[in-house]
Amino acid sequence: MRTNQALSALSALAQEHRLAAFRLLVQAGPGGLPAGQIAEALGVPNSSLSFHLAQLAEAGLVEQRREGRSLIYSANFSAMQGLVNFLTDNCCGGESCDPASVPLEDARS
Amino acid sequence: MRTNQALSALSALAQEHRLAAFRLLVQAGPGGLPAGQIAEALGVPNSSLSFHLAQLAEAGLVEQRREGRSLIYSANFSAMQGLVNFLTDNCCGGESCDPASVPLEDARS
């Protein structure tokens, strides 16, 4: 995952309603949820939620498909995995964030 | 990690200069780097960088200590680990983001 992708995924998740929507979609699994149902669950107007879903989609974190009159959104699990991998690799010094397994410098403190 | 903490950590990382600064600090290890050196490395004015470092500190992702006239910033690895754990637990359906290991719903597609 490139830095810009990571940045857009982080921005997408860094907002109350979007994080909540994404968690809901993760819970819903690959079956996903229709936009209206997400809006209702979060108590956000449809037009506002639509704006947020578009951002999540733009970042590649969710996918959209039509089913009858409904647009179903579902979490993109591999994109999320990509973000977690990026953070682990680039922001944790590889391995885990265990301060003992830090790369450069000796691990004082 | 609570949702609000995760949200503030995500917001902190969701900005070009802050993500770059954090990665630099991760590379630097527990020894950290003085503020001025980070600003120079990123090509950002001191006052701008100071603003960003304050956000990272507010989110708990970096720590500050004084050494002579310099303020040394260093990455907080356990906070970062906390964020990765939050994402894995709440946004990946636990386990990993492997679509095969998704909770509710059957894993079609």
Next chain:
DNA sequence: TCCTCATTTCGAGAATTATCGAAAGATCGA
């Protein structure tokens, strides 16, 4: 104490993001 260095805080303007009602697009059933 005075001067210098390292950094932050202040303040104001620019840029971006969020909000939401109203109108427009799609799709389906009658």
Next chain:
DNA sequence: TCGATCTTTCGATAATTCTCGAAATGAGGA
């Protein structure tokens, strides 16, 4: 085709975030 349903797009406003020079703070050395 018409009407109902589900959702997005538009447009305008509010709110937040970013930027950066100038001034203030804090520490050390002469």
